[in-house]
Amino acid sequence: MSEMNAGLDLNLLRVFLAIWDLRSLTAAGDRLGLTQPAISHALRRLRDRFNDPLFVRAANRMLPTDAAVRLHEPLDQAFGIINRAIQERVAFEPKVTQRVFRVAMSDVSEVIHLPRLMARLVRVAPLVRLDVVPLAVDSIVGAMRAGEVDLAIGYLRNLDGECLSKPFFEDNFVCMVRRDHPMGRSKLTKDNFVKLRYVHAGTSAPGHQMIEQWLAETGIKRQIAVRLGHFTVAPDIVRDTDLAVIFPEILARQLNTAKAFRLLTLPFDLPPAQIMVHTHSRFASDMGINWLRDTLVSMFAKTA
Secondary structure, eight states, X not given: OOTTTSOOOHHHXXXXXXXXXXXXXXXXXXXXXXXXHHHHHHHHHHHHHHTSOOEEEETTEEEEOHHHHHHHHHHHHHHHHHHHXXXXXXXXXXXXXXXXXXXXXXXXXXXXHHHHHHHHHHHHOTTOEEEEEXXXXXXXXXXXXXXXXXXXXXXXXXXXXXXXXXXXXXXXXXXXXXXXXXXXXXOOOHHHHHHSEEEEEOOOOHHHHHHHHHHHHTTOOOEEEEEESSSTTHHHHHHTSSOBEEEEHHHHHHHTTTOOEEEEEOSSOOOOEEEEEEEEGGGTTXXXXXXXXXXXXXXXXXXX
């Protein structure tokens, strides 16, 4: 039987939807855990199946053809129906399930929440596995819609009503300096804020990116002494220098149990970052996803 007359491989459907969402073969492969050759092979099969290029390269992006545009909505709906039908009929019992959950969270959330979450899961759901993936703001809704990510934790906006979001906690940002910093017990003002020199700590946390964008848009200049690709070493640098760093308050307090730092209120009127647990409405009846979401909320929502 030719492929045109055979049933459509659902894995090809997942590839189509990932390329549609991300407009990149490489990014689609990363989402699905497939190599570039595997994604390219799948796209060739899709092209043969539908007798159309489906996606064409333009300025480093894969743009859909008219045929792909017509296919997208019915294929997306069909994939959703299949996912719901499977999950709604699968019993979920935490103590015996061997389910793999894919959870998107920022690097900051990994530090704050993941150790305690894993300690709980080892006790109540010992055979569950978590695959933690970065919280990619631009593509997370598509990943959840396609069932590639079960749950996301973070500060996310513009979800277009597709996601069900439960409050987790609010986080503010503070300026962290060493305990014996030369500024002494002075209150942080706009004037001495710009006089400090800073560690620019890279993080995937959307809330942290929000404040960086706000500072840039308002024209507030900082003197950057060092730029880091991640945030984990920043406290060690601050502890041994007169440099400062802007950190989420919940993380700063967790790192300051030994009182090695001063946590200074920022001299700006910034709204807090509303951290929430997000799931996709397509999987609202998935008992496993609901259980994991409720576990997270019960653990952290009142104490974070």
